[in-house]
Amino acid sequence: MVSEMVSETEKFKEYLVSRKLKFTPERQAILYQVFATHKHFEADELLVDLRNNDMKISKATIYRTLALLVESGLLREVISGERHAHYEHVYGHEHHDHLVCNKCGKIIEFVEQRIEKLQDEVCRVNKFKPESHRLQIQGLCEDCIETEWVGQK
Amino acid sequence: MVSEMVSETEKFKEYLVSRKLKFTPERQAILYQVFATHKHFEADELLVDLRNNDMKISKATIYRTLALLVESGLLREVISGERHAHYEHVYGHEHHDHLVCNKCGKIIEFVEQRIEKLQDEVCRVNKFKPESHRLQIQGLCEDCIETEWVGQK
């Protein structure tokens, strides 16, 4: 189990060094706990898991470290990330999905029936009854690709 | 059966009647404003638009009415809806998407390369440079389909 940890630890350390950040006991503990099991989780669950292992790490540190893990590419935010809800018309408009520009925030709508078909197929295979879905691709729009290198964080 | 489109107002009234709810001036104003333009928006923007048209409607009513418009099928929540972020491993795991059960919350992961391919195609057509994407299908999982759904709201 520990041998599996090594690669993630190395990856994280690499990231920290590249950002001139430190590898603290708190970050080590969080990293370990996060990769101790392969499951979806949220910040509070992580806090509980850590408490159960006698690690007393504050929520603030957990949130700050999770952000680092996402930035380093070790974790992904599956749900949400947005602070508030956005709405769009449904009635009288064909179903569509979205390309969202990470730089200027522009939203491009697109329709691709073949993707819809494949989704139905996936649901059938998994004996899942779909009620709605959301496909969102983040990236850079045509205008922003040119100035891509500006303002990287 | 009907080929011509019923107005949004009619659709909303239908829904309200079916739920024994009332068609108030506030709901009428919000409905009008929401469909005055075809754009993505959030609650606060709607409030501002209404204020600009001299409609003084409280935030509470706006949120309550938006919920009704979503339930009636006139609007769709494009982004978020979730209260808190969920995370999953990235490093060492193949990219996958999710089936999320609306009843028990179970998350089923799936991989469908053909969908990924089509996404790339969509990006190419729109001259969009993808950095990440998120496909999430909401519905009922196998176990929950049996138990059906009683308390729909």
Added chain:
DNA sequence: CTACGTGCAAATGGTTTGCACATAC
């Protein structure tokens, strides 16, 4: 008439932040 709706202000609750102290490097 009366069940439903509204505005207001206060509550919620996940997440973020200011600050003083602690520590990795």
Added chain:
DNA sequence: GTATGTGCAAACCATTTGCACGTAG
């Protein structure tokens, strides 16, 4: 030694809710 990190509590902020009053049907 110093730039970073941490814990704590308070702040944030979109959204929800309790309550007393208003009103559509």
